[in-house]
Each structure stands twice: as structure tokens, then as C-alpha cells.
């Protein structure tokens with residue numbers, strides 16, 4: 001079922017208003033964000049989870065959610081994101097490493113990360129488990145999409161009952177490249193990596 005435009009608009013405005021309030025408060029206070037997958041949504045996602053290693057990523061749209069701001073003190077605010085209802089998204093393309101989809105404007109998104117490690121997007125090169133299985137980390141693309149959409153959060157389902165909420169504030173753009181920031185960068189470089197080769201050797205993985 002698709003949202004009618006007026007409802008979609010209303011939804012977008014509601015998110016925008018909520019985000020604006022949080023942003024305004026966040027300007028003065030330190031905000032900790034919590035995501036809560038309520039039972040109604042959790043049951044659907046739990047039932048749909050599969051363990052096979054060749055599956056593509058899947059996607060959902062968050063159709064009902066509630067944002068609650070809890071003021072702990074004038075300088076501390078907890079923002080709690082309750083997700084109440086999700087619906088499968090219309091998927092354009094999907095592979096074990098990627099899913100291309102878009103929910104309506106103002107409707108936050110959820111996608112799965114699979115329980116497998118895949119060398120390429122071809123399912124025949126996927127194996128169950130391994131270092132990339134059950135990854136709860138948003139990819140750079142995941143963050144960029146969230147920022148571009150302007151949603152207050154997005155979610156990764158990375159195991160049957162494991163949900164990773166992620167937020168625009170986690171993805172910080174580089175400082176503007178003016179003379180001040182160039183000076184800052186140079187100062188950082190000097191203080192943390194006086195010898196670049198040794199620095200890399202010492203900390204490379």
C-alpha cells in the first residue's frame with residue numbers, strides 16, 4: 001500500500017518538525033539517541049529473517065514511529081526513537097552486498113545485512129559466517145543515503161533480533177576548507193603523526 005501524497009507530506013513535515021526541535025535543543029545540549037524496535041515491528045522482522053548465505057539484502061520502510069525527547073538536565077537530552085510498524089519496501093535491485101530501494105520522503109528506511117561474507121555481488125562467492133557476516137555497521141553508502149534523504153534515523157537488521165539504529169550526527173562532514181581549517185589540519189598532522197611512515201606502520205591493520 002502506498003501513502004497518498006498529502007499523508008506523505010504530513011509525515012515528512014512531522015519528521016522535519018521533530019528533527020528541527022531536536023536540532024534546536026541539540027545546539028545547546030548534548031544528545032544521546034536510543035532506538036527501540038517495538039514488539040509489533042520486531043515480530044515481522046524476526047519472522048522474515050533467514051540464515052542462507054546466498055540471500056540478497058532486503059529492505060523495509062518505517063511506517064509508524066514515535067520520537068520522544070527526555071530532558072535529563074539543561075545540558076543533557078535523551079532522544080528515543082520507537083519503531084512501531086515496518087512494511088517491505090519496493091526493491092529495485094538487490095545483491096548479497098547491496099539493496100537499492102527508496103521509501104517515500106519522510107519515511108525512514110531499514111535494510112538487512114546478511115549472515116554471510118561475499119567476495120563479490122555474485123551469490124556463488126558467498127559463504128555463511130566469516131568476517132562480514134552479521135555486520136551491524138552502516139556502510140559509507142548507508143550514511144550518505146541517510147544524509148541525502150534527511151531522515152532522523154535509519155536501521156540495519158543484522159541478525160534475527162539485532163537492530164542497529166544510525167543517525168545523521170554519526171556522519172560528520174569535513175570542516176570547510178578555509179584558511180582556519182587548513183591551519184587546524186596541519187596542527188593535527190604535526191601533533192599526531194610527526195613521522196608519517198612510522199605512524200602508518202604502527203597503526204595499520
Ligand SMILES: [Zn+2]
Nearest residue numbers: 111138139142
Ligand atoms: Zn548497508
